[in-house]
Amino acid sequence: MRYLTAGESHGKQLTTIVEGVPANLPLLSSDISESLLRRQKGYGRGRRMKIEKDLVEIKSGVRHGYTLGSPISFVIENDDFKHWENIMGEDPIDDTQEVKRQITRPRPGHADLNGALKYGHRDMRNVLERSSARETAARVAAGSLAKKILKELDIHVVGYVKEIAGIRAEDVEMSSQEKAEVSENSPVRTLDQKVEQPMKDAIDQAKKDGDSIGGVCEVVVEGMPAGVGSYVHYDRKLDSRIAGGVTSINAFKGVEFGIGFEAARKNGSEVHDEILWNEERGYYRRTNRLGGFEGGMTTGMPIVVRGVMKPIPTLYKPLQSVDIDSKEPFKASIERSDSCAVPAASVVMEHVVAWEVARTLLEQFPHDQFPKLKEAVQQYRDEIRGF
Numbered sequence: 001m002r003y004l005t006a007g008e009s010h011g012k013q014l015t016t017i018v019e020g021v022p023a024n025l026p027l028l029s030s031d032i033s034e035s036l037l038r039r040q041k042g043y044g045r046g047r048r049m050k051i052e053k054d055l056v057e058i059k060s061g062v063r064h065g066y067t068l069g070s071p072i073s074f075v076i077e078n079d080d081f082k083h084w085e086n087i088m089g090e091d092p093i094d095d096t097q098e099v100k101r102q103i104t105r106p107r108p109g110h111a112d113l114n115g116a117l118k119y120g121h122r123d124m125r126n127v128l129e130r131s132s133a134r135e136t137a138a139r140v141a142a143g144s145l146a147k148k149i150l151k152e153l154d155i156h157v158v159g160y161v162k163e164i165a166g167i168r169a170e171d172v173e174m175s176s177q178e179k180a181e182v183s184e185n186s187p188v189r190t191l192d193q194k195v196e197q198p199m200k201d202a203i204d205q206a207k208k209d210g211d212s213i214g215g216v217c218e219v220v221v222e223g224m225p226a227g228v229g230s231y232v233h234y235d236r237k238l239d240s241r242i243a244g245g246v247t248s249i250n251a252f253k254g255v256e257f258g259i260g261f262e263a264a265r266k267n268g269s270e271v272h273d274e275i276l277w278n279e280e281r282g283y284y285r286r287t288n289r290l291g292g293f294e295g296g297m298t299t300g301m302p303i304v305v306r307g308v309m310k311p312i313p314t315l316y317k318p319l320q321s322v323d324i325d326s327k328e329p330f331k332a333s334i335e336r337s338d339s340c341a342v343p344a345a346s347v348v349m350e351h352v353v354a355w356e357v358a359r360t361l362l363e364q365f366p367h368d369q370f371p372k373l374k375e376a377v378q379q380y381r382d383e384i385r386g387f
């Protein structure tokens with residue numbers, strides 16, 4: 001499976017094309033829209049999320065509620081476009097039109113300056129429109145197809161906030177099965193929305209100070225059979241694919257599995273997960289410190305992965321930068337921005353992880369027909385239980 005997205009943040013729409021989804025997977029546009037609505041919520045977001053109502057329109061690849069095996073394409077309209085038509089239109093501007101102010105003041109921490117240097121854009125709007133995390137709506141849409149495949153295979157993926165500005169979510173210390181249930185049964189009231197009051201206070205304070213804050217998101221995948229992924233090539237290791245996926249999310253700067261960086265400070269006997277066996281479960285582990293991976297393959301224990309999100313770069317309290325036209329120093333002035341997007345990003349991370357898991361499963365069990373994929377995965381589960 002692979003996908004591409006297109007679309008500028010304030011352009012007409014976002015477009016996603018997903019290829020390689022097997023035929024005969026049940027799929028409704030509401031499966032996708034539920035994920036999109038979850039991504040839009042979350043404490044700390046700016047005014048833009050009040051303007052948008054991310055609903056997906058499936059354009060191809062689905063008929064009468066089932067996938068066809070052909071490319072699936074869908075669009076999400078940008079409701080904000082109506083306010084930006086003059087600025088974002090594709091036609092050349094003529095002399096009679098008012099020339100809009102170009103963006104020449106790069107924000108530290110965003111893609112503005114590096115993107116302008118790379119593409120030669122003197123108006124940095126040409127960079128920020130695509131580097132914006134608006135694109136994550138299109139990615140969540142693709143990921144929701146992956147989640148649908150996984151759910152049908154009895155594999156559950158859930159993402160939630162672990163930490164904001166150093167404040168840890170006590171609330172999320174429930175079993176991963178409970179987390180999965182919350183996610184599956186109540187798509188809007190998920191843990192990623194349930195930011196604890198101290199976290200909300202920290203977000204409010206950051207906003208008041210003109211500042212921004214980051215945090216940590218965690219994703220758990222339950223129900224994966226052991227041995228998915230590969231040790232034979234760097235680009236087939238599932239943990240590395242997940243790590244790449246997570247750090248590809250805007251503002252994500254690091255990733256860890258299980259006890260993660262703690263492993264550097266512990267002995268091997270405190271890190272590795274002892275192997276046990278019983279008739280009912282087959283092989284399993286006493287602990288899950290390594291977060292479900294050995295040798296680029298799943299161990300059959302839940303995948304537990306965390307991603308760290310830096311604070312949002314656009315600050316109402318400006319940082320030092322340089323105007324690329326005048327070369328004069330300036331302190332930026334801002335129209336609007338999120339002050340914290342960690343809750344929303346946990347939904348993005350959930351879908352990005354789901355994507356990597358589903359595409360790797362499809363590589364390992366290549367089937368054009370979803371019922372055959374389901375059968376193959378079940379057969380493999382039976383095989384490894386009796387191994």
Ligand SMILES: Cc1cc2nc3c(=O)[nH]c(=O)nc-3n(C[C@H](O)[C@H](O)[C@H](O)COP(=O)(O)O)c2cc1C
Binds near residue numbers: 109312339
């Ligand atoms: C859901 C989400 C919302 C975001 N909202 C904003 C925002 O309102 N303002 C902003 O400056 N950055 C925002 N970001 C972060 C920027 O998109 C990101 O920092 C930028 O693309 C530069 O990429 P990098 O941080 O990965 O280097 C958001 C990120 C995510 C995941």
Ligand SMILES: C=C(O[C@@H]1CC(C(=O)O)=C[C@@H](OP(=O)(O)O)[C@H]1O)C(=O)O
Binds near residue numbers: 046048049132137338
């Ligand atoms: C539009 C989304 O997030 C945007 C991500 C973003 C950025 O710089 O990454 C900047 C903001 O854009 P705007 O200036 O239009 O308010 C966010 O609202 C979204 O998540 O759908």
